[in-house]
Amino acid sequence: MAVEAPGVGAGTWAWGNRFLWGYEPQRDDPVIEATVAAAVAAGVRFFDSADSYGTGAYAGRSERLLGQAIAALPPDQRQGLTVATKLAPFPWRWGRRGFDRGLAASRARLKGRLDRVQLHWSTARYAPWQEGPLLQGLGDLVEAGVVPELGISNMGPRRLRRWHGLLQQRGLRISSLQVQFSLLATEPLAPGGVLEVCRELGIELIAYSPLALGLLSGRWSLDGPLPSGPRGTLFRRLLPALKPLQTLMAELAARHQISQTALALSWCRSHGAMPIPGLRRVEQVDAVREALGCSLRDDERRRLDEVAAMLKVSMPANPFSSS
Numbered sequence: 451m452a453v454e455a456p457g458v459g460a461g462t463w464a465w466g467n468r469f470l471w472g473y474e475p476q477r478d479d480p481v482i483e484a485t486v487a488a489a490v491a492a493g494v495r496f497f498d499s500a501d502s503y504g505t506g507a508y509a510g511r512s513e514r515l516l517g518q519a520i521a522a523l524p525p526d527q528r529q530g531l532t533v534a535t536k537l538a539p540f541p542w543r544w545g546r547r548g549f550d551r552g553l554a555a556s557r558a559r560l561k562g563r564l565d566r567v568q569l570h571w572s573t574a575r576y577a578p579w580q581e582g583p584l585l586q587g588l589g590d591l592v593e594a595g596v597v598p599e600l601g602i603s604n605m606g607p608r609r610l611r612r613w614h615g616l617l618q619q620r621g622l623r624i625s626s627l628q629v630q631f632s633l634l635a636t637e638p639l640a641p642g643g644v645l646e647v648c649r650e651l652g653i654e655l656i657a658y659s660p661l662a663l664g665l666l667s668g669r670w671s672l673d674g675p676l677p678s679g680p681r682g683t684l685f686r687r688l689l690p691a692l693k694p695l696q697t698l699m700a701e702l703a704a705r706h707q708i709s710q711t712a713l714a715l716s717w718c719r720s721h722g723a724m725p726i727p728g729l730r731r732v733e734q735v736d737a738v739r740e741a742l743g744c745s746l747r748d749d750e751r752r753r754l755d756e757v758a759a760m761l762k763v764s765m766p767a768n769p770f771s772s773s
């Protein structure tokens with residue numbers, strides 16, 4: 451049965467990231483305010499950043515640029531938005547107060563606007579003792595009214611249930627879980643997977659990398675130039691196996707008169723997840739608008755699910771995701 455479609459948010463990982471995204475401040479920064487304004491005008495209500503975004507000298511740049519862009523919006527447009535960041539459980543952040551300074555620094559970079567703080571990844575695989583105190587510490591900050599909402603990221607169904615129960619005992623709720631979810635990363639759909647658990651527990655599911663780093667836009671092919679660096683290497687490996695998916699996406703996108711990018715976002719929504727595509731140019735917002743205006747039929751969603759399940763390749767899983 452189809453579920454009510456959630457919204458579309460926006461991701462900001464590329465802002466300040468040279469290594470993966472080829473960030474160029476002179477080229478990228480001047481259009482970010484306009485991109486955020488266009489996204490809000492198109493109906494985006496959720497913006498996602500992280501304190502670990504920004505490489506080298508650009509550390510913290512994503513939060514800074516987002517803070518500036520949100521502050522530049524007219525006051526009535528700032529209302530109703532959720533500005534979220536993710537705090538990284540670096541090894542030197544431990545104990546119940548391990549995030550206190552990080553949260554204050556993020557809030558300052560965001561010019562004071564922070565509605566939701568998320569634990570960026572689970573430490574269950576390599577430092578299981580670290581996760582509990584840090585999450586309970588974030589709970590303390592919510593309880594004290596320092597930040598309104600709490601979210602988590604890169605956590606599997608088992609730990610999600612556990613943390614939901616433990617925080618619920620304190621009267622706290624997990625607002626959202628953010629995981630990789632796209633037509634090339636379908637693990638959340640598995641029986642008993644996070645999609646099911648989020649629905650059962652009333653937790654919003656946020657789909658990160660919903661375009662598989664841009665591969666699902668249909669823009670890239672082995673015949674043309676590929677992005678430089680690790681994205682190009684990944685696309686070269688995945689593209690040869692994508693023909694059946696690309697053919698079906700092209701057919702459905704044409705039927706709905708939307709781009710393939712919009713179709714990839716619509717598919718996430720049709721499963722009840724809010725995609726947060728990485729946006730850095732005004733024209734990329736067109737796909738968001740199209741996705742918000744599109745409802746996939748159940749049979750269309752099922753066909754996409756079936757083709758995605760038969761593919762021999764998928765996006766690499768985040769190594770810090772827990773079960």
Ligand SMILES: NC(=O)c1ccc[n+]([C@@H]2O[C@H](COP(=O)([O-])OP(=O)(O)OC[C@H]3O[C@@H](n4cnc5c(N)ncnc54)[C@H](OP(=O)(O)O)[C@@H]3O)[C@@H](O)[C@H]2O)c1
Pocket residue numbers: 460461462463464498499536570603604628629657658659660661662663664665667669711726727728729730731733734735736737738768
């Ligand atoms: N929690 C986590 O651990 C985690 C991990 C990864 C990402 N995230 C969050 O999720 C967000 C989105 O994921 P992502 O940035 O990894 O990848 P993504 O959204 O799957 O892909 C972003 C790419 O899509 C392309 N794109 C965007 N709009 C387009 C359009 N309309 N037409 C064609 N191409 C378009 C961009 O192109 P250009 O290259 O041309 O700009 C960019 O390359 C991140 O920004 C971040 O906020 C969270």
